[in-house]
Amino acid sequence: MSDDWTIVVCVKQVPDAAEVSIDPDTGTLNRADADAVMNAPDYNAVEAALEVRDAVGGTVTALTMGPASAHEVLRAAVGMGADDAVLLTDRAFGGSDTWPTSLALARAAEELDADVVFGGEETTDSSTGQVPPGIAAHNDWAQLTYVEELEPRPEEDQLVAKRDVEGGYERVAAELPVVVAMEFGENEPRTAGLHRKIYAETDFEPVEWSAADIGVEDEVGLAVSPTQVGGMATAEPVPREQELVDDVENLADRIAEVS
């Protein structure tokens, strides 16, 4: 293995969480009106990928699976400093749950010859956190999740992570190739530089791969997804008194009543 690392960062386009609403009549989600943005935790993944590249040397390729419009999130990653980007887009991917999604990303990472694959803690739309461990499982690679800090050890082909665990932390060394899921909010994602941003938005074109290009055309989509959505219900808001009190005395009364 060369000293330079081939780094892949998985980013996902999601509807802006602040703008998603539920149709009270049908109980379905109105996602159409919401702007499409990069999943917020994925900014932490891009930042971590760029930091490791800057420390070790190598390249960062942003990777997403989604509709053609998802090239926007790739441009955002390139604007931040990613060197290249790949868009996995194909109607065959439609309806994929985390099993085929992580398979497609895993095959693409293999195709790119990745040493390290970064992802976010979870997405704001499907919020499973299963995709990064899924990529690792499909490829039988090491994984590091809930990562707070990274220490690359290129001379040993290892990546050491400080992981958040219940009640504390641990430091784990993983052999390359490895999949890393960064804990949300653990670093300060850089903003895109002006020139880089203009390049990303005007000149840059991501590479596009179909399901067949990565050899997964029979293994993706709704049909092979083990989980299915059997229904969606609007969560009933819990009825609350919503009463404002005007002095602390009053508040103390309320607290004394119930405690």
Added chain:
Amino acid sequence: MAAGADADTAADIEAHSDVWVFVEQHDGEVAKVAWELLAKGRELADQKNEDLVALVMGEDIRESEIPQEAIARGADRVLIADDPIFEPYRADPYGEQFRHLVEVRKPDIALIGGTHTGRDFAGRVAVPTHAGLTADTTELEITDERYEMRRPAFGGDALATIICPNHRPQMSTVRPGVFDTPERDESREGEIEEVDVVVSEEETMTEVLEREVGDVADITDAEVVVAGGMGLEGDFDPLWELADLLGGEVAATREAVEEGWIEPSRQVGQTGKTVRPKLYIAVGISGAIQHVEGMDDSETVIAINNDANAPIFENADYGIVEDYAEVLPELIELLGERLGDDAQEVTA
């Protein structure tokens, strides 16, 4: 058939039975969510008329009280994978051992606590077995022959029902705090079985260099929870004082945890714990959907926030629009007097 070539056949599905619960332990300390899952798992197993199986991995488990404890809390059978390779926890040996057991013994349902540990390795079981894996489940139900796993979607605005008709096992990670812990029953009897360990250090891709774990706070059992957010700017002292006075626990938003003002085990919300106390006092918390999701089952909610438009007021029974630094000292004094009076009445 609706599902692709990879789906389990009807006969395969028939071959799967029993409800499995992963009993997460670190250094002999069991994560409370495991007992919560045994309680829920017992219900499901009774409904299916099948066994409830607890799976424990670690070192020196056979000599520990954990297997007996799992039986007292509802398990019919306890499988133990006992080997130094399982301590401390790592995703690859846990995932691989669990996968092996699933393939050989074919459980129908598997429940794993939605802790960092559970969420870390569950995919390493579900991917190679092509099982359905639902994340952050908050409701589990067997209805007319179909098993439904429900989970909040879109930050809690919706509740999605997830089904897994053509693949086994039907797996889920379950958020801590959503189910009650069972009553212990010392007289319950069950089988304890040690399983073959199929993983080895040579095949393992990771090494734990250091592990620092202090006490894990348990906020899910408290009757009173006093929670703080960014509005406190790090000033948690009055919260501890108020919580002490009310015999409760201190909790926080994710942002406050990230600031390092309080330990992560006290985080409430989508990526933290679910709490259901009698009284939840939210101080300097805006009421983001990801936070509200973790405290919305509290009986009474009180909000202290200096912004009248903060969404937390819509999720509160009583609120006061004022600076917390003004409210808390006075509140602590008033409650001190009142609760002091009550105490005197009781002793009188």
